[in-house]
Amino acid sequence: MNVWSLTQGVIRRRLASRYNRTMNVTHANFAGLDLLASAVLLIDAEQQIRYINAAGENLLAVSSRAAIGKPLAAICTCSTTLQSALDNGLNNNWGYTGQNIEVCRQDGEILNLNCTVTPLRPDIAAGMRLLLELQPIEHHLAATREERLIEQQQASRELIRNLAHEIKNPLGGIRGAAQLLEHELASPSQKEYTQVIIKEADRLQDLMQRLLTPHRAMLPATVNIHEILERVRSLLRAEFPGSLAVHRDYDTSLPELIGDREQLIQAVLNVARNAAQAMGGDGEIILRTRSLRQVTLAKKRYRLAIELKVIDNGPGIPDAIRERMFYPLVSGRDGGNGLGLTIAQNFIQHHHGTIDCASRPGNTVFTMRLPVEHG
Numbered sequence: 196m197n198v199w200s201l202t203q204g205v206i207r208r209r210l211a212s213r214y215n216r217t218m219n220v221t222h223a224n225f226a227g228l229d230l231l232a233s234a235v236l237l238i239d240a241e242q243q244i245r246y247i248n249a250a251g252e253n254l255l256a257v258s259s260r261a262a263i264g265k266p267l268a269a270i271c272t273c274s275t276t277l278q279s280a281l282d283n284g285l286n287n288n289w290g291y292t293g294q295n296i297e298v299c300r301q302d303g304e305i306l307n308l309n310c311t312v313t314p315l316r317p318d319i320a321a322g323m324r325l326l327l328e329l330q331p332i333e334h335h336l337a338a339t340r341e342e343r344l345i346e347q348q349q350a351s352r353e354l355i356r357n358l359a360h361e362i363k364n365p366l367g368g369i370r371g372a373a374q375l376l377e378h379e380l381a382s383p384s385q386k387e388y389t390q391v392i393i394k395e396a397d398r399l400q401d402l403m404q405r406l407l408t409p410h411r412a413m414l415p416a417t418v419n420i421h422e423i424l425e426r427v428r429s430l431l432r433a434e435f436p437g438s439l440a441v442h443r444d445y446d447t448s449l450p451e452l453i454g455d456r457e458q459l460i461q462a463v464l465n466v467a468r469n470a471a472q473a474m475g476g477d478g479e480i481i482l483r484t485r486s487l488r489q490v491t492l493a494k495k496r497y498r499l500a501i502e503l504k505v506i507d508n509g510p511g512i513p514d515a516i517r518e519r520m521f522y523p524l525v526s527g528r529d530g531g532n533g534l535g536l537t538i539a540q541n542f543i544q545h546h547h548g549t550i551d552c553a554s555r556p557g558n559t560v561f562t563m564r565l566p567v568e569h570g
C-alpha cells in the first residue's frame with residue numbers, strides 16, 4: 196500500500212466516522228474539509244449534492260452555491276462505472292474505489308480521476324448518504340506520458356534530421372543539373388519536364404528545411420500571454436473568415452512570463468490552426484488561460500505556471516494517429532506535413548513547459564503549461 200492510498204484511507208475513515216457520529220450536520224461542520232486537496236462531496240439518497248468542499252468547487256468548476264441541492268448529474272457526467280458505484284453505494288451500501296475514472300464537467304472538460312465512494316449510515320442527520328472523494332490524476336498521467344513521448348521523439352527527431360541532411364545535399368545537385376539541362380533544351384515541351392524536376396526539388400528542399408530548422412536561438416523577453424493569444428486569434432480569424440468562432444476565457448490576473456514571443460505565437464497558432472482545419476473552418480474554439488500553483492513540469496517544480504488550453508468542438512484526433520500525433524511527419528489530413536505539432540512541442544519545451552492533448556469527438560483540448568519563471 197503506498198502513502199497516497201494510506202492517506203486516502205485515513206481521510207476516508209476519519210470522515211466516515213465523523214459523519215456517522217454527527218447528528219446535527221451544518222455547513223460549519225465541514226469548514227476543515229475546505230483545507231483538503233482532494234475534492235469531497237456529500238450526496239443524499241436522491242443523488243443530490245448536500246456539500247462540496249473548496250477543492251471540489253475548483254475541480255468541477257462550480258461554486259458550492261450553484262451545486263448544493265442540485266443532482267450530481269447536473270454539474271458533471273460520471274462514467275457508467277462511477278454511476279453504478281454511486282447506485283450500489285445507495286442501494287446496497289457498497290463502498291468503491293476506482294482509478295482513472297472519466298468525469299465530464301459541465302463545461303465539457305474531461306477529467307481523469309481516482310474516485311472513492313463511501314456509504315454513510317442511512318440514519319445520520321441531514322440525510323447524507325454517500326461520501327464521494329475525487330482526486331485528479333491527469334497531471335501525473337500527463338507527466339508520465341510526456342516523459343515517454345519526449346524520449347521517443349528525441350530518437351525519431353535525430354533519425355529524421357540525419358535523413359533530411361542526406362536528402363538535402365543531393366537535391367541541390369539535382370536542381371542545378373535540371374537548370375543546366377533546361378538551358379540546353381530548345382523545345383518548350385521538353386522544358387516542361389525540367390520545370391517539374393525543379394519545382395519538385397524546391398518543394399522537397401522546403402520540406403527538408405522545415406525538418407532541419409535549427410530554430411533560431413530563443414529571444415527571451417517579458418511576454419504577456421493574452422497579447423500572444425490575441426495575435427493568434429486575429430491570425431485565425433483572417434485565415435478562416437467564415438463561421439469560425441474564437442472565444443476568449445482569460446484569467447486576466449495572470450502575470451507576464453519570460454519567453455520568446457514569436458515561438459509562443461507559432462506554437463499556439465499551430466495548435467489552434469489544426470483545430471480550425473479539423474472543423475473545416477466552421478466551429479468553436481476556446482482560448483482559456485488559468486494559473487497553476489506549485490506544479491511539476493518536465494520533472495521540475497515551479498511555484499507558478501500558466502495553463503493555456505485550446506479547446507475545439509470538432510471531430511477529435513483520428514484514432515489512427517492519436518498516440519503519434521506529436522511525431523514529425525505524422526498527419527491525419529490531406530496536404531498536411533505533420534510538422535505543426537512537432538514544432539509546437541519543441542517551442543513549448545524550449546520554455547520548459549509541457550503540451551498534452553485529450554480528445555473525443557466534439558471536444559478536443561490541447562493543454563500547454565508554461566512556468567512563469569525559469570532559471
Ligand SMILES: Nc1ncnc2c1ncn2[C@@H]1O[C@H](COP(=O)(O)OP(=O)(O)OP(=O)(O)O)[C@@H](O)[C@H]1O
Pocket residue numbers: 465469470471473507509510511512513516520521525526527528530531532533534535536537559
Ligand atoms: N484539434 C484537432 N482536431 C482534430 N485533429 C487534429 C487536431 N489537432 C491535430 N489534429 C490531427 O493531428 C495531425 C497532426 O497535426 P500537425 O499539426 O502536426 O500536422 P498537420 O496539421 O497535418 O500538418 P502541418 O501542421 O505540418 O501543416 C493533423 O493532421 C490532424 O489529423
Ligand SMILES: [Mg+2]
Pocket residue numbers: 465468469531534535536
Ligand atoms: Mg498542423
